[in-house]
Amino acid sequence: QQPVQSPQAVILREGEDAVINCSSSKALYSVHWYRQKHGEAPVFLMILLKGGEQKGHDKISASFNEKKQQSSLYLTASQLSYSGTYFCGTEIGGTSYGKLTFGQGTILTVHP
């Protein structure tokens, strides 16, 4: 079942902060975050594992609430380059061959 992202879209001025949420109805092993610019491939941002381990971008942070099966991506002091569509991908079970189910995406627009 597809995770649900919120909000669907957000518009910011440079320097403002944003939070993008990802919720699942299933118990998760990991949550991945990707950013995609128009006409390009998705690019890896963050991965958060059940148990607290994570890896990712040094200017973007994220959290994973295992009890609620929710993840949030925190974009602070946004830059023009942050514009794009953000996707969360969820993995159920550590032996699922890395299969991800992606949310529908959140469109982030940063204006000067």
Add this chain to the structure above:
Amino acid sequence: DAGITQSPRHKVTETGTPVTLRCHQTENHRYMYWYRQDPGHGLRLIHYSYGVKDTDKGEVSDGYSVSRSKTEDFLLTLESATSSQTSVYFCAISEAGLAIHEQFFGPGTRLTVL
């Protein structure tokens, strides 16, 4: 950047014709995936491979088949293309099985079925 290429990058074909898309990697990653991306649906997994000759279905596999005869190549075939298969197709690779295993995506193939 991960070494992933997809071919062709663009294709227009007619309903009922067979189509094969190729994904090639130079990273020697074990896991490979085919996704389709459509407006409002995000990325949906079609098929994946966990090794040479080892493949399995994803959530939207009907009408698609795959083959992997070498580590570096993963082929997606539409046996008889339909207009509903018009989409952007992305290949991805991963070292899933390790604790941290992000996916790296290829540049995509835009397929139009008339």
